[in-house]
Amino acid sequence: MTSIVNPPRDPNTLSNYNNFLTTHTTVSFNIDFEKKIIGGNVQLTLKSITDAAAKEILLDTSFLNIKNVTLDGKTPKWELLPRFEPYGSALKISLEDGVQNGERVQLEMTTETTKECTAIQWLTPAQTRGKDPYMFTQCQAIHTRSVFPCQDTPDVKGTVEFNIKSPLPVITSGLSTGVQDLSQSEGSSSGIKLYTFEQGIPIPSYLFALASGDIAKAPIGPRSVVATGPKELKAAQWELEDSTERYIETVEKIVFPYQWTEYNVLVLPPSFPYGGMENPVYTYATPTMISGDRENVNVIAHELSHSYSGNLVSNASWEHFWLNEGWTTYLERRLQAAVHGEPHRDFSAIIGWKALQDSVNQFGDSHEFTKMIVDLKGKDPDDSFSSIPYEKGYTFLSYLENQVTKTKWNKYIPHYFTTFARRSLDSYDFKANLLSFFASDTTACKALNDVDWDSWFYAPGLPPKPNFDTSLVDVCYDLASKWETGKFEPRQEDIKGWSANQVVVFLDAVQAFERPLDKRASRTMGSTYGFAKSQNVEIVSRYFQAALKAKDETVYKPTADLLGLVGRMKFVRPLYRLLNEADRALAVQTFEENKEFYHPICKNLVEKDLFGKGFKT
Numbered sequence: 001m002t003s004i005v006n007p008p009r010d011p012n013t014l015s016n017y018n019n020f021l022t023t024h025t026t027v028s029f030n031i032d033f034e035k036k037i038i039g040g041n042v043q044l045t046l047k048s049i050t051d052a053a054a055k056e057i058l059l060d061t062s063f064l065n066i067k068n069v070t071l072d073g074k075t076p077k078w079e080l081l082p083r084f085e086p087y088g089s090a091l092k093i094s095l096e097d098g099v100q101n102g103e104r105v106q107l108e109m110t111t112e113t114t115k116e117c118t119a120i121q122w123l124t125p126a127q128t129r130g131k132d133p134y135m136f137t138q139c140q141a142i143h144t145r146s147v148f149p150c151q152d153t154p155d156v157k158g159t160v161e162f163n164i165k166s167p168l169p170v171i172t173s174g175l176s177t178g179v180q181d182l183s184q185s186e187g188s189s190s191g192i193k194l195y196t197f198e199q200g201i202p203i204p205s206y207l208f209a210l211a212s213g214d215i216a217k218a219p220i221g222p223r224s225v226v227a228t229g230p231k232e233l234k235a236a237q238w239e240l241e242d243s244t245e246r247y248i249e250t251v252e253k254i255v256f257p258y259q260w261t262e263y264n265v266l267v268l269p270p271s272f273p274y275g276g277m278e279n280p281v282y283t284y285a286t287p288t289m290i291s292g293d294r295e296n297v298n299v300i301a302h303e304l305s306h307s308y309s310g311n312l313v314s315n316a317s318w319e320h321f322w323l324n325e326g327w328t329t330y331l332e333r334r335l336q337a338a339v340h341g342e343p344h345r346d347f348s349a350i351i352g353w354k355a356l357q358d359s360v361n362q363f364g365d366s367h368e369f370t371k372m373i374v375d376l377k378g379k380d381p382d383d384s385f386s387s388i389p390y391e392k393g394y395t396f397l398s399y400l401e402n403q404v405t406k407t408k409w410n411k412y413i414p415h416y417f418t419t420f421a422r423r424s425l426d427s428y429d430f431k432a433n434l435l436s437f438f439a440s441d442t443t444a445c446k447a448l449n450d451v452d453w454d455s456w457f458y459a460p461g462l463p464p465k466p467n468f469d470t471s472l473v474d475v476c477y478d479l480a481s482k483w484e485t486g487k488f489e490p491r492q493e494d495i496k497g498w499s500a501n502q503v504v505v506f507l508d509a510v511q512a513f514e515r516p517l518d519k520r521a522s523r524t525m526g527s528t529y530g531f532a533k534s535q536n537v538e539i540v541s542r543y544f545q546a547a548l549k550a551k552d553e554t555v556y557k558p559t560a561d562l563l564g565l566v567g568r569m570k571f572v573r574p575l576y577r578l579l580n581e582a583d584r585a586l587a588v589q590t591f592e593e594n595k596e597f598y599h600p601i602c603k604n605l606v607e608k609d610l611f612g613k614g615f616k617t
Ligand code: BES
Pocket: 140, 141, 273, 274, 275, 276, 277, 278, 298, 299, 302, 303, 306, 325, 385, 570
């Protein structure tokens, strides 16, 4: 189903998607590890949606090398318009005659990426600690345009076919349709194979994904495999095999049957810039999730939930990102509660509330980016990224659930996902849908009348704090208040039997002290509880943050070392900020040494954090 979108709801695209919609994309790419480029042929099927007979097609591109363009087999007039930061260069294809409303055209382009590509990270064999190179994409929010020309907006969805030639195994966001050995036919022993995939459910551009490297696979459930480096495979399988199918079955009960056939996980090299990315068919995940204690599998509950919120039902623009992440955080916590017990919902929400407070403090409590709906005109969505859409969104949905009662809300959940499946929506569509669902229920209607929609949507800063069930965290708060007195003799046993996430809550409480820990106390804490040596990055990174605030020099070097080992922005950015405050020279030196280890998105953001806006090396 398509509708006329006029004017475009998404301010972060240069495409004229109010005139044409991409209904299908076929990419046929070669992965060239030596030149570090991917390129080949891209075909877009574009459907006209205006009577006005638009005289041009505008597509998003960023730092691409475009060589050839044909439209329905003919060569049209085309040009790359001047770069317009931060959105790239529009590719303009002139149409001699317009295209009738409802008619389709086939646009074919020969294109390749360049060194400036912001979506792809290329890793040398040394960087993967193996014998082969590796590459992967991270396209959310607006980086697909640096891989191929497209309508790079979540407001447009189409099916996708992938034909990828590579000397190493390939993973995409489609279902595999086969592998063909091309070595013989090309008369070489290059080992190059053609990997083909299909995504038959219409997806937005940001869910395009590609990875290639020395990747092995092992089952983690009846419809799931984990893929990662052969040496890391066993540990990854152990971490995930217990929970994956349980989570899938649970989310199916809350919403409806899983639509994407397979749910697989690709565990990436440590420079992967996020905890997880919900690419269809294959969730991409940070290796820091493989902590050996199954304590970080909430990443899977989260990314799996995106199979509904985000992937099936998508935010129409990054201004309404809370619809993706708030709904996903909501489903994630419902899964935690169903699988591990009801108190785990608030256990996770308490950790989330601290992240929300930190984000609000970071931006300042009247900042535009602390609103649930943000104004992104002229802005880069990556700059607005924070815990706010996740946690304000979650708090809002939980509040609505409470207003109408859980039993009734449970009925609304599948209704929402059914109504908007395969479509994109904004916050106003959501509001209208919710109100109409409860229109004939007078009690629910009355409760919804009390909702102050404008404040939730547009007020900056923190929302009202919910009453959390603190049963799993009371021990953590107790221990933290003993530390706060400053007169406490800690012992290793203080945290005996605690889960890693209880330690996380304890460290979050310590960080929130009115008077920060002093150097000596921070050092004692690290040595008594063994935090500095923890294998769980959620713990070490929080401990280092507390110790950096205490200006404890003994953690400066270990922090710098950690910054050379993980590239997940959630850890990297706060650690650089604090290391910069404690020892700027070391922060700058650490960044210079490691910048090629980071994914381009991470490198650019840390550069901005350390050197100010728009810094270019
Ligand atoms: N879709 C996000 C990651 C993302 C957001 C990438 C915006 C690019 C732009 C993903 O689902 C996510 O939220 N990841 C979290 C996982 C966590 C909440 C379990 C992360 O990376 O920390």
